[in-house]
Amino acid sequence: MWKNRNFMLLMFGLAVSSTGLWVGIIGNLEFLQQNVESSFLQALIILSGFLVGIFLAPMAGRVIDRGNKRNILIYAGIARCSAIFFMYMAIAANSVWWMLVYTFVIGISGTFANPAMQTLLPMIVSKGQLLEANGIHVNIFTGARIVGTALGGVMLVSMSLFSLYTVTLISYVLLLVSTFFIQVDEGAKSLEKGNEKENFLSTIRELFPIIKERPMVVNGILLLIPAFLFLSGFNLTVIEISELQHDSGIKGVLYTTEGLCVFLGTYLSKRFFNENPRLKYLLVITLVIATAHTSLILADHPMMSIFSFGLFGLAAGTLFPVVTTIFQTEVPSDYHGRFFSIKGMVDNIIFQVLMLLTGLFLDTIGFKTMVIGFGITSFIFVFGIIIIRRLKISRKKTNSVTISK
Secondary structure (H helix, E strand, O other): OOOOHHHHHHHHHHHHHHHHHHHHHHHHHHHHHHHOOOHHHHHHHHHHHHHHHHHHHHHHHHHHHHOOHHHHHHHHHHHHHHHHHHHHHHHHHOOHHHHHHHHHHHHHHHHHHHHHHHHHHHHHOOHHHHHHHHHHHHHHHHHHHHHHHHHHHHHHHHOOHHHHHHHHHHHHHHHHHHHHOOOOOOOOOOOOOOOOOOOHHHHHHHHHHHHHOOHHHHHHHHHOHHHHHHHHOHHHHHHHHHHHHOOOOHHHHHHHHHHHHHHHHHHHHHHHHOOOOOHHHHHHHHHHHHHHHHHHHHOOOHHHHHHHHHHHHHHHHHHHHHHHHHHHHHOOHHHHHHHHHHHHHHHHHHHHHHHHHHHHHHHHOOHHHHHHHHHHHHHHHHHHHHHHHHHHHHHHHHHHHHHHO
């Protein structure tokens, strides 16, 4: 796979652009702190890009399924590069309005680029290498998050915001250039444009019968929920643990521990799940995530908090590549664009709702009660899937016995 030119170009672009993305996120936070006093308004501005993406996701899915994925990535790359110039104008004028334009453009480009990349990946690597490719994808994004946030923090001390966004622009330009060299024969498109209006409900109506017939896809979607419970409040949880331990340095330790364990988890996914990603193994991984969340009740002890985040990183690094591979192989390729677009939209909604709930619970019921509640919810979720699965198996056995009689 490392000799696969298209794959290497795609991963190089992902590594560079993701690092630049996280550098830009650090810049966004600094700009908002300088120009917006209200924390609520800061959150609304940050979320605005996601909201635009939510409305455009159904259309983006159809465009990706009908169009050339490489060209869509190129157009999205051009949009990302142009967005930086809006941020330059925001910095020059100290204007939050120009930053809103920047946020909208970034959100729109991501709505097209992210599902297009997930759709393109099965076209440039073989089915047997797909799990390894998804693991590398997760590792690169995790590494970029660690390097990008650290680099952004250092740059804020020694450089201006203008210079910081220039680094982000360079990373986006490198992504755009690398995309031009990708060569994929996508074949003829079999989809014809229908007369039905493209919206969330119409796209769901198209996807539902396809997903319903594939139990592994349904279970994969459901088993991501416990991981989202942990991830959605990740930053707020780290801040709260830092305050519990009266140690600001623990934040870096927790981020690093989780990131390193994600790397190990992706190796385990390739080692043990490449041949047969059976549901019972995925259930065990999700139970590990629930255990990690519940164990945060002891997070006032440094070693226990490190253990909890390491355990979560290990399980998440194993789960996400396997589930993504299931989606890419089980869902028909003609529907990949719509599936990953809608899934990305729903993921964003769930993340925002759970993040708001995390903040609300931290203010009302407290950290320890919250992690116990989320942990128990995850356990109930997994055991509910197990019970439903066993009932279906039992019903099938009963029906087969009745038919034989």
